[in-house]
Amino acid sequence: MPDAVVMVAMGVDAERHVDDLLDLAWATGATLAHLQGRDPSVAAELDRLRATGATSVTLVPASLGHRAPTRTWLRRIAADWSRRHPDVRVDVAGREVTGREAPLTSAAWEHVPDHARQVLVCRGPRCSARGAGETAAALDDALTVRGLGDDDVLVTQTGCLFPCNHAPVVVVHPEDTWYGRVGVPEASRIVDEHLVGGEPVTGLERPRVRGAARR
Structure with a gap:
């Protein structure tokens, strides 16, 4: 034992x-x-x-x-x-565990991927409670269907991003575009219209619009 x-x-x-x-x-x-x-x-x-x-x-x-x-x-x-x-x-x-298992480092993980965009998916407690896990999965699935990998769009699940009232929160960089209440349908729209089409999605809740006054 x-x-x-x-x-x-x-x-x-x-x-x-x-x-x-x-x-x-x-x-x-x-x-x-x-x-x-x-x-x-x-x-x-x-x-x-x-x-x-x-x-x-x-x-x-x-x-x-x-x-x-x-x-x-x-x-x-x-x-x-x-x-x-x-x-x-x-x-x-x-x-x-023998100690002969593969190490934590690898030549394949030496360099930052050559992604054009990075998508942050908040996984803080409120966003997670409101379905951020399903949101992250929907983003991954939609990107896979469209043949986009880490060298195109790097999806990163993060800790709390703070505008918790808008959970689940998703941010797209380098445009600095923030989306709120992103469920599965909204995640697919972000992939189609923003990450593939190149334009921020209209009609989705925006916790902060770039250039707006900050409190």
């Missing part, structure tokens, strides 16, 4: 489910860590457990939401930590 079990929320959608995950972790005697977007990170939780004297830890991935990262990413992160702390055995879903 491992000294400790850690449930790992894999996707950025964990913000919407964190209370349920904490309840489940408590009921099963596990603690909770996050692969991305929220603390504690996997590495931080492993550090904490090691400091308490744990010599064996099992990580249990909990995949939530649209296109959550695969277990391969969790194994990479666990292996990176294990190479620095070989005194602690780490398993991912019962399979031991």
Whole structure:
């Protein structure tokens, strides 16, 4: 038996489910860590457990939401930590991490993509509660259908962008165009009319229009 079990929320959608995950972790005697977007990170939780004297830890991935990262990413992160702390055995879903897994770095990830535009999708607590996960998925799906990848449009899910009353919030750069209440239909319009057609979408809610006076 491992000294400790850690449930790992894999996707950025964990913000919407964190209370349920904490309840489940408590009921099963596990603690909770996050692969991305929220603390504690996997590495931080492993550090904490090691400091308490744990010599064996099992990580249990909990995949939530649209296109959550695969277990391969969790194994990479666990292996990176294990190479620095070989005194602690780490398993991912019962399979031991050897430290020989692929590293966190790769030649393919050396340079910034040559994207013409970057789309920020707010994944703060209010935007997530109002469907920002579905918005991000709809943007990804619409871009894929139109044959656009990271070298054309880089979609980035962020923390709170602040105009929470307009959730879900989406921002397109370099035009600095802000859209509010962006659901699935609105996401498709942004892709067709703005990212492909080149013009900001008319008729969508705009939390801030470029050039307007700021309070």
